[in-house]
Amino acid sequence: MGTNTHFPDPSVVREELIQKYPAKVAKKRSKSIIINDPQIIPEVQANVRTVPGIITQRGCSYAGCKGVVLGPTRDIVNIVHGPIGCSFYAWMTRRNQTRTESLMDANYIPYCFSTDMQEENVVFGGEKKLKQAIQEAYDLFHPKSIAIFSTCPVGLIGDDVHAASKEMREKFGDCNVFGFSCEGYRGVSQSAGHHIANNGVFKHMVGRDNTPSEGKFKLNLLGEYNIGGDAFEIERIFEKAGLTLISSFSGNSTVKQLENAHTADLNVIQCHRSINYMGDMMETKYGIPWMKVSFVGAESSAKSLRKIAEYFGDEELKARVEAVIAEEMPKVKAIIDEILPRTTGKTAMLFVGGSRAHHYQDLFTELGMTTVAAGYEFAHRDDYEGRDVLPNIKIDADSKNIEELKVLPDPELYNPRKTDAELEALKEKGLEINGYSGMMQQMTKKSLVVDDLSHYESEKLIEIYKPDIFCAGIKEKYVVQKMGVPLKQLHSYDYGGPYTGFEGAVNFYKDIDRMVNNPVWKLIKAPWQKTEATNGKNKGLEASYVTQ
């Protein structure tokens, strides 16, 4: 595929996407298909239900809770309460890595525990079986923690996972057992599960271990799940820069780290969507400010390191950070200089995640590629437009169903790490404290933003823009590639990675170069070539659907 140099007028594209829809659907979708203006950011409709029968990229609450947030901690035994499928499908599929310190250390990530609910449990209740399963996990491993995840039938048959957890926790005395009501039907997507997970980890784990932590510059890394070893690379950089990582939420983490996390002096947030609740709650309860960072991209990594150093305000740290950047960057530059001529001018589309569609734009910029359209699967308006819109987000029935914890400053442990004046001074220096300005502020004027992209829309966008690469997940991969466009998986990384930090950036440059410049694409005839030849008679998906 040749290099794209000309982009169509986005308002024409928007019209084309919408025009085939019936009036009612068009009205609904037009609120989620937006032409960007980074100066006056327009409103994007997000986090609204997918219409039944419209095939979506989205997953469920259980996936967000167990699969995303709790899955990566290695020494919690996760027991899925429900029929077998849910546990099986989340078994190692997210490629979270972990590194035990010794062979004796617990690592339950390769295990898939399920109560494997049978018909009689649905009819007569499953609590007894659940408690037996908890007992078995305890007898087998004597773990520090056991977490219970409810799947769809559990809420309906009235099993109380919280009561069962409490009973077992009290019985064991030395094992923290807690439950999550993350039934798949709650909320509009996995995003609901993230929130439920944040609440549970905050309530049951953070603050349990008050052992003072060592280190001069102590921070937690929130919203980094160590897919393909991403967290390892960030850990390497932190160590080099003299930063002490107390806990990550939750890639390569342990129970001990999470329980001790409140002893850090800063929370940096990578994936805003999945973990922002934790940042806010820790700020309120313990006085730890949070900052949005991104270690996706070499330049972004350097920028994030400088922000952290500025926060701590220590000259020695600043110098050390500069030294790290000065040492890492030439290696990155050597590679990108070689690749850049082959990738410059190419185009990308990203429809993935709740933060990834934002973060990975930086890597494409480093590759000289333009992001012509982007959107999230399960984000909220603040991930698009920035947190300033938070007070204006309408609370609907789906959000109301997810508990908002009432958090107050801890009478003993609340300790504001910075005074109001210090925070103001940092903000004046350009640091966004407890804030995030969203994806759209960074995207160019007139780029296209689409939330919860449909099949029809993705086909149309590919036909119009003919992008050199499309970024999404495994469900989208093979359908996009059937059209002759390579698809980069940004959930599992196509089994590669890490893509964070300096070494990760190099991995990404190489992988994208291999994909967009691969000769196999020349063998595949794209469907629009035929559509053009038959004057549009070879139609794609129908756009018509009903909303209620």
Place this chain on the structure above:
Amino acid sequence: MKHAKTATQNACKLCNPLGACLAFRGIENCVPFLHGSQGCATYIRRYLISHYKEPIDIASSNFHEETAVFGGSHNLKIGLKNVSEQYKPAVIGVATTCLSETIGDDVPGILREYKQEFKNGSPMPVLIHASTPSYQGSHIDGFHAAVRATVKTLAEKGARENLINIFPNMISPADIRYLKEILEDFQVPYMLLPDYSQTMDGGPWGEYHRIPPGGTPASVIAMAGSARASIEFGSTLEASKSAAGYLEDAFGVTRYHLSLPIGIKESDKFFSLLETLTQQDRPEKYNDERRRLVDAYADGHKYVFEQKVIIYGEEDLVVGMTAFLSEIGITPVLCASGGKSGLLRKSIKELIPDMDDMGIKVREGVDFVDIEDEAQLLKPDFLIGNSKGYTMSRKNNIPLLRLGFPIHDRFGGQRMHHLGYRGTQELFDRIVNTVIEQRQNASSIGYTYM
């Protein structure tokens, strides 16, 4: 370490609706539809895709909190309407989930209402309903439930035709293509269901497709009731749960029930049956395939003889493989399955009457922790089964020969052959090479002629 347990750890089975979605994918112009939460469709899609490396759309009625409380009728109807408008399918295969089954939605009733409400709109697709609660059985039960429901919905009575039904069980797209080649070589008209040989292993799309091409047409399935016979693979598949069983009861179509034809003996049975039913000899090319296979057995026997293996997976696959392995002098010291039909041992015994003397142990309803416990006692030379045995293989340093489903850590699982002389040949070569590779790696000399 042995332990009786309530929980399932590292399951050796997937859930009921997954099998139904795969089976529905083998009907031409059909969209699988899950009545439940959207997560089920998403998880099952991502799981099937990781094995087949093909797109698969599965629609959902997207249950929410109030749907779960007040019932899913409204959502199901909207979903069906939207799938009909977007995809213009000939068939929508609706499978239930644990959620819709728990709340007790009357899906057949809702489908009747839907047909009534929308009868004057766009062409009405055939609606098939399979009951597949995930708290019963496993993926293989959902697969068979969907095939049976399809035949029940579509098959019609008619004058006896010169047609053979073939229900091949959950086999690979490559296996399906081979079966079709055999039937075409016999020049006998057939109705094979489900046929996902193209939908789950197809080429690039030169044009847009709402639904990928391929699959058994509804019009052909309709003829199943007038076929002269049904051939159904799967030792543990009971007539009361199977499509061929239904056709025998409803239309008097004789059901010939075979195990999966793996190995020479079981493949011979299949070819003999075809010869009887078509009253003609098999084409010479299959005699050639058989001769080459026997020749390979002779050439390779010294590598495989007296090897011990553990085989796991769907029960019918385990039975077929056990028959083949014992034929080449390999002892399956454990035949294990996450499935729980109660028929695994009996089915193996039918094919291998002296199984106990041979030291063949059978366990149903097990998970990978149980299998690993057994492996530590039985010390097999290698393991045979899907990718989920990798952790056990790595930990215990026992090689794993991958076959069946799911295979997500090797390339081309969908193109692996298992059935007939050709499939057995491929398996035999792979097994011999597994043994040779082991020996070669263990050799201190580094022999290159093995």
